[in-house]
Amino acid sequence: MRALISVSDKSGVLEFAKTLEDLGVEIISTGGTARLLEENKIKVTGISDVTGFPECLDGRVKTLHPGIHGGILAMRDNPAHMEKLQELNIQPIDIVAVNLYPFKETISKEGVSLEEAVENIDIGGPTMIRAAAKNYKDVAVITDPVDYKTVIDQLKDKGSVDVDVKYDLALKVFQHTANYDAMISAYLKEQAGKETMDETLTVTFEKVQDLRYGENPHQKAAFYKEVGKQSGTLVDAVQLHGKELSYNNINDTNGALEALKEFYGTPTVVAVKHANPCGVGSADSIYEAFIKAYEGDPVSIFGGIVVANGEIDKKTAEKINELFIEVLVAPSYSEEALEVLTRKKNIRILKLEGIEKRYQGYELKKVMGGILLQDTDSVLLGEDLKVVTKRQPTKEEMEDLIFAWKVVKNTKSNGISLAKDKMLIANGPGQVSRIWALQNAIRQGGESLIGSVLASDAFFPFEDSVEAANKAGVTAIIQPGGSIRDEDSIKLCDKYGIAMVFTGMRHFKH
Template identity: 50%
Template structure:
């Protein structure tokens, strides 16, 4: 037998997820592999009519302390860790009656699912697996001799190896399984440590662990020369990671990034209050609108920047209907994401085979706390998600003129959108629809001018003589450091302004607003998005 092959004589199985367990165990038995198991796993195998030994027969100790202690024993860990070619290890095994375990099959207590289900603190604690990770790490360390399986998805590849090698496993497979094993225990421990930090209210723990499960390997990253993969975290948040892709080709790295930006923005608009549509291009909204129907919302969002909308992402806050779907497919669109869609709409979109349709089953809670991460050279930045909502802010009118009810509604709308536009962000809005958006400029006044130019271009596209910014309101994601940005908005035709305030020159800016006849409100909250 080649040195890299290791015959499997005995397998230890202990799983919480019993998907495919019996078929796998039956195949192992057919190959002449002895089965050892624990608790519910042993019971399930025995009830299937397969011979199985309980781990207590192996250790000579019963399970105790409500199952907390059952595999933490030298006869288990010795069987996993013993180097088969090491004379002293072999002598220890013989001297202490330790039998080798050549295949370990363990998936862990469902801690992540328990937390996601909102279970009580004590329930979460009881679902922290101890023996499982210890065995997995032991088997993975000794992968030269032992194969370790941590999820049912690997059963077929293990069986294929065993069949091809007449009951043995290859070193290549064992190494791959060992890598996955350590990644799984790392992700598991990350979920536990982050849960503990949240329970303690510790926003900056001494060590911040991250873990995710591979959703899919991407064709490439942000650019074709970059590799990329998409990972899901334990966070139970409706969106791209939880969506069902009804149709269309594989999502790209940029598709996922842009679709997430669009869906997070549209979630700001409660579906019971109004229909809403967000169109995103390169992670920035290029059109946002509310309306009485999805069709109305889409048409008004599209009117803001019909050129940029080409090849964009469309996010909706309500169930997609055929009326809106028919209009959306008239423009080349990469992705449509919505909580749901009716059958007629799905059939209509099916005619566009490359158009991706994602259905999430719900909207994310914009007020929910969460973690936002960004890598830097040699580390990463961690912060809380920006879950500030304009409806919860106390708006302070700082000018002589009070905003009208219509202006106030538009101001809230515009600031809601500005939260999702890259800084520096300027958003013009009128009648609950964006009419010009300036994003990502180094100067706030440049963002103001670009947004005004966009509004003028949108008017031309609509065949309207006057810029759409006339009679609009304007939102800034951060304070105006000088009056020039505000005056640029006034020149474009804005009548009211919403901004965080807090500049050393607030008095100067307020005076300029008064002289221009503008109404201005401060929110006290900044929405930088770099």
């Protein structure tokens, strides 16, 4: 029996090779792997001794040879194959243990050059493991060090590797090479500034963890991450305390982070329930921002997600601990704050550096039989804000209008957000009718809406929303505009002295 070993990840390889040697397996190896084995007194046959041809082009060409691939691809139960091997003096290779050049690790480094990245694109490795996987009935192929033990145990117990085990190892190869090639493709496109929406779409994600279940207990679920150097996203968070995150925790926390990133440079706290903002506050400190986020809706925040873009201090932690919060995320925590927060066993505390950093990428949504792909909604406003009413909004109203617009942008459509003094007073998310969304928000906000401003994610098709807003005490409205009945809404605003601003841009969120 012969094994070919050539690995960039050397973990476990010495023990693996030594055991193979003890079992009487001849070991073929290359480059750094061969040197490591030889230094540790493990007998190795060099690739050039097998091929009769020297490695060349700085090691780019060494295993791409019939002496290697004939030994891997020959079908043992095909007499013609075995006769040809004998004729060509090629010996079968029964085990291929190869992992690939560290392309992901290379492109993840800061300042890596295109040339360095390209040099870490493996050619011979993928060719060998794909060949071995294709011939899985006769060859055991290992790409992951965790599988060394499985193969060794089989060899010790049975003298060979079961075909079902070899099948699983082969499947792992094709998953691995698909992931590897997708990373290369994505990186080269990014470097060239190429359009992602090509004729075909291949993406790769790596599992972060299995989840207990999905949205409901009868659904299986797992959490995957993109491969790359993005930061400030949930996959980069460090959990400091509490149970592992659930599917719904992750989804809701992501919605909270998307909203929080709108408020760059201003101390802000966002509370979310079922992926919709239920409390948002901006102030001079995180404590004051949390008080605003809480007071905006002290009911819905219970059992919700809270994210902050500044450090949580002891005073804020004590206030948070008066509530039941599922998840708390911040860039940092004082030692005193953590001492307070960890008194509660079930709160999930996450630290996320770069929490304000904008995500640059694409959004994927699975539909039955396909996938939808779009740019992230990274723009807040159109080219020009346009005041369309006789009355101009005051400076304070304009600040609140922009605040409310940031909130409604991250609220499920149809969405209405009502704010005052940089505080979300009431939110009306996810209704099939815009007036229903507004009516729900008005019921929630009550008398506190007097002097508030209103943001709508899309235009008002009818006057009813202006009527309802006026009765609730709203003094200014921001909306995209673009309805054929815009003039009716403008005239009604003029009648009531309400300032109205058009953004020229809508923000549907489904």
